[in-house]
Amino acid sequence: NAGVMQNPRHLVRRRGQEARLRCSPMKGHSHVYWYRQLPEEGLKFMVYLQKENIIDESGMPKERFSAEFPKEGPSILRIQQVVRGDSAAYFCASQDSYNSPLHFGNGTRLTVT
Amino acid sequence: GENVEQHPSTLSVQEGDSAVIKCTYSDSASNYFPWYKQELGKGPQLIIDIRSNVGEKKDQRIAVTLNKTAKHFSLHITETQPEDSAVYFCAARGGTYDKVIFGPGTSLSVIP
Numbered sequence: 591n592a593g594v595m596q597n598p599r600h601l602v603r604r605r606g607q608e609a610r611l612r613c614s615p616m617k618g619h620s621h622v623y624w625y626r627q628l629p630e631e632g633l634k635f636m637v638y639l640q641k642e643n644i645i646d647e648s649g650m651p652k653e654r655f656s657a658e659f660p661k662e663g664p665s666i667l668r669i670q671q672v673v674r675g676d677s678a679a680y681f682c683a684s685q686d687s688y689n690s691p692l693h694f695g696n697g698t699r700l701t702v703t
Numbered sequence: 704g705e706n707v708e709q710h711p712s713t714l715s716v717q718e719g720d721s722a723v724i725k726c727t728y729s730d731s732a733s734n735y736f737p738w739y740k741q742e743l744g745k746g747p748q749l750i751i752d753i754r755s756n757v758g759e760k761k762d763q764r765i766a767v768t769l770n771k772t773a774k775h776f777s778l779h780i781t782e783t784q785p786e787d788s789a790v791y792f793c794a795a796r797g798g799t800y801d802k803v804i805f806g807p808g809t810s811l812s813v814i815p
Contacts, residue, residue, distance in 0.1 A: 594746075623803065632792060632807040633747070638800060646800040648704070681746055688801050691737060694746035 592617070594684050594695035602701045603672050611667040611698045615684030622665045623692060624650075624657060627679045636680075639665060672702045705730040705797040709806030716783050717814050724809045726793035727775040733797030736769060736776050741790045741808075750791075751778070783813045 595614040603609050615622050620641045625633040635649040639659040650657065654672075659665040669676055679699045683692040706729040716722050728736075734755040739747035753760045753767045753776065760767050764783075769776040780787055793806040 596746075625805070633805040635802055635804060638802050646802050683746075683803075689735070691749050691752060692803055693749070694739075696744075696746045 594682055594693050596680075596682050596695035596698050598698060599696065600699050600701070602703060604703055605673055606671050609669040609672050609676070609700055609702075611669075611680050611682075611700070613665040613667070613682030613684075613695060615665065615682075616686075616693055619684035619686045619693075621685045621688060622659050623683045623685075624665075624667050625681045625683065627681060627697070629678075633681065636667075669700075672700075674702050676700060677702045705733060705795055705802075705804040707793060707795050707804050707806040709793050709809055711809060712807065713810045713812075715812045715814060718785060719782055722778075722780045722783055722787070722811055722813075724778045724791055724793065724811075725775060726777070726795075726806050727773075728795040728797070729774070730795070730797035731771075731774065733795040735796040735803075736767070737794050737796075737803070738765075738767060738778050739792045739794065739805075741792065747792060780811075783811075785813050785815050787811060788813045 622639045624636040637650045637657045638646040654670045656668045679697045681697045683694045709726045737752035740750045741747040751765050753769050764781045766779045790808045790810050792808050794803050796803045
């Protein structure tokens with residue numbers, strides 16, 4: 591049973607471009623979280639999704655950031671018009687129900703030049 | 704919403720000694736408290752968790768204690784080894800929609 595898969599592992603974008611980060615949860619998992627981690631810092635909650643629904647997006651900036659978890663396919667975190675401050679590691683985690691442990695992927699490291 | 708604090712931010716111990724990391728949480732309704740270990744370049748890995756109906760849980764060299772009244776929980780690592788060196792995060796599930804909120808992390812160094 592494969593773990594949580596994130597791709598790409600590394601992503602370089604110029605200021606103003608769009609970044610798309612993908613997350614395939616563990617098999618059978620219908621809950622996905624996205625977290626952001628700056629160097630030497632902790633994991634900041636961004637958004638919590640279940641299949642086709644956004645449950646809580648209170649940690650996500652209201653502009654330029656969006657997330658989805660469609661019925662088929664991976665969860666996508668989309669950042670439009672990236673700025674240097676968006677450079678960070680973005681981690682996805684999945685769980686099979688709200689009361690079960692989170693399993694993390696190895697992250698996507700976004701660098702904005 | 705839920706807020707999790709964690710101390711110390713860095714910890715150095717000699718190999719074989721014990722390490723203790725402490726966390727506090729703010730939402731008295733929180734009911735699940737996992738601990739994660741993150742190695743360089745990797746995602747966090749769950750190492751142990753505890754639910755609010757239990758006061759203590761142990762798994763080999765790792766133990767976690769929970770004091771619901773005081774709203775704090777701790778991670779204890781005994782007989783530390785160099786491979787225990789990593790960043791450790793505590794977390795709590797609570798607040799609106801039961802999302803998992805993490806503490807700021809503790810960088811543990813085990814000196815051979």
